[in-house]
Amino acid sequence: MTPAPPPAEGGPPARRRPGGRTSRIRTQVLDAVRAELGERGYDALTMEAVAARAGVHRATVYRRWRDVGGLLADVFEAASDDDWQPQDTGSLLGDLAALNHESQESLAAQPPIVAALFAASFRSEEAARGVRRLWEDRYTRCEVIVSRAVRRGELPPDTDARRLLIAATAPVYHQLVLLRTPPDPDLPGQAARTAVLAAAAGAFAKSPPDGDA
Amino acid sequence: MTPAPPPAEGGPPARRRPGGRTSRIRTQVLDAVRAELGERGYDALTMEAVAARAGVHRATVYRRWRDVGGLLADVFEAASDDDWQPQDTGSLLGDLAALNHESQESLAAQPPIVAALFAASFRSEEAARGVRRLWEDRYTRCEVIVSRAVRRGELPPDTDARRLLIAATAPVYHQLVLLRTPPDPDLPGQAARTAVLAAAAGAFAKSPPDGDA
Numbered sequence: 315m316t317p318a319p320p321p322a323e324g325g326p327p328a329r330r331r332p333g334g335r336t337s338r339i340r341t342q343v344l345d346a347v348r349a350e351l352g353e354r355g356y357d358a359l360t361m362e363a364v365a366a367r368a369g370v371h372r373a374t375v376y377r378r379w380r381d382v383g384g385l386l387a388d389v390f391e392a393a394s395d396d397d398w399q400p401q402d403t404g405s406l407l408g409d410l411a412a413l414n415h416e417s418q419e420s421l422a423a424q425p426p427i428v429a430a431l432f433a434a435s436f437r438s439e440e441a442a443r444g445v446r447r448l449w450e451d452r453y454t455r456c457e458v459i460v461s462r463a464v465r466r467g468e469l470p471p472d473t474d475a476r477r478l479l480i481a482a483t484a485p486v487y488h489q490l491v492l493l494r495t496p497p498d499p500d501l502p503g504q505a506a507r508t509a510v511l512a513a514a515a516g517a518f519a520k521s522p523p524d525g526d527a
Numbered sequence: 528m529t530p531a532p533p534p535a536e537g538g539p540p541a542r543r544r545p546g547g548r549t550s551r552i553r554t555q556v557l558d559a560v561r562a563e564l565g566e567r568g569y570d571a572l573t574m575e576a577v578a579a580r581a582g583v584h585r586a587t588v589y590r591r592w593r594d595v596g597g598l599l600a601d602v603f604e605a606a607s608d609d610d611w612q613p614q615d616t617g618s619l620l621g622d623l624a625a626l627n628h629e630s631q632e633s634l635a636a637q638p639p640i641v642a643a644l645f646a647a648s649f650r651s652e653e654a655a656r657g658v659r660r661l662w663e664d665r666y667t668r669c670e671v672i673v674s675r676a677v678r679r680g681e682l683p684p685d686t687d688a689r690r691l692l693i694a695a696t697a698p699v700y701h702q703l704v705l706l707r708t709p710p711d712p713d714l715p716g717q718a719a720r721t722a723v724l725a726a727a728a729g730a731f732a733k734s735p736p737d738g739d740a
Binding site for chain 1: 530569570580638641645649655658659662691693695697698700701702704705706707717718720721723724725727728729730731
């Protein structure tokens with residue numbers, strides 16, 4: 315789960331969908347935004363560079379996206395427009411570890427598109443709203459991990475899915491995005507295991523056994 | 528624990544220390560950087576605005592800090608130059624909850640200086656190195672929370688202090704900095720309690736009972 319899955323390397327963009335000229339232009343332009351961000355960073359991102367890279371008339375880009383904030387907002391919007399689902403590995407620990415591995419890979423990918431999108435979200439109110447909606451979408455899709463675990467009897471029914479998911483995933487983002495430590499192959503599994511142990515001890519019960527914190 | 532404690536509101540800067548003219552100028556300039564960042568954000572940060580606000584000659588600011596990256600690096604450097612210690616509340620849960628409350632308050636403070644420093648750290652390599660060193664310093668100082676808990680018999684001696692501290696604190700930063708959710712009064716205590724429950728279940732043992740993640 316990442317705020318923006320990286321496009322397939324080299325090959326055609328993973329989310330190109332059937333559609334007319336309008337949808338093709340959108341795909342070209344948003345691919346160009348991601349490529350510019352990854353290679354040159356937010357500071358070098360201009361409407362002109364995106365139009366040139368996409369091979370689309372500048373006037374079209376201005377008319378449809380208005381400014382760099384509009385382009386970024388649409389990149390986040392498009393990122394929700396996929397059929398991503400968390401892996402179903404058959405266990406809560408496996409599902410959370412797989413999710414964290416996927417996040418760590420996206421965050422460590424080169425060029426650093428996801429990192430550049432985080433940086434952009436600190437600059438533009440429009441991008442910040444986009445990233446907020448995208449996280450909400452991703453965490454909502456991940457709730458199935460918890461409901462599957464409840465069905466299997468791994469978790470009690472009154473588990474707060476969102477709190478469990480945040481506890482399981484936050485350390486990966488914290489270390490890679492904020493602390494800027496290099497990817498640690500043990501981190502995805504350790505963070506998943508910590509959340510599973512805490513869940514077994516009742517940490518995410520909606521009515522906690524004691525409210526002393 | 529935050530990458531940069533906010534200056535005391537209204538009153539004199541908390542970290543003004545005895546010293547000569549050089550140290551006084553540094554204090555004035557770094558206070559001006561923080562104030563500019565908090566009020567106008569990174570994009571409006573210029574050497575000129577900082578010099579004017581600090582009441583210091585532009586030439587002095589250029590000579591000593593060279594550019595905006597140099598100013599930011601010194602803000603992070605100065606933030607380590609305090610005597611901050613985590614609170615000693617007498618229990619692991621209390622210590623971690625107090626730490627998280629402090630972080631949440633700094634992250635939610637107005638003007639948003641800490642948030643602006645995060646944003647800056649995505650823009651400047653020098654600022655990124657500064658923030659990395661500062662986190663390292665803060666987490667090292669927090670290790671006493673774990674060693675006190677070990678002494679009290681609350682934790683086994685082979686507890687991985689850093690992993691426990693990151694598990695306890697990451698959700699607060701994740702929600703406020705990355706997910707941009709408003710401060711939640713329950714979050715600091717819940718994140719602390721989750722880490723304590725996971726610790727009791729052996730999640731942070733340096734040689735985990737099972738390595739299946």
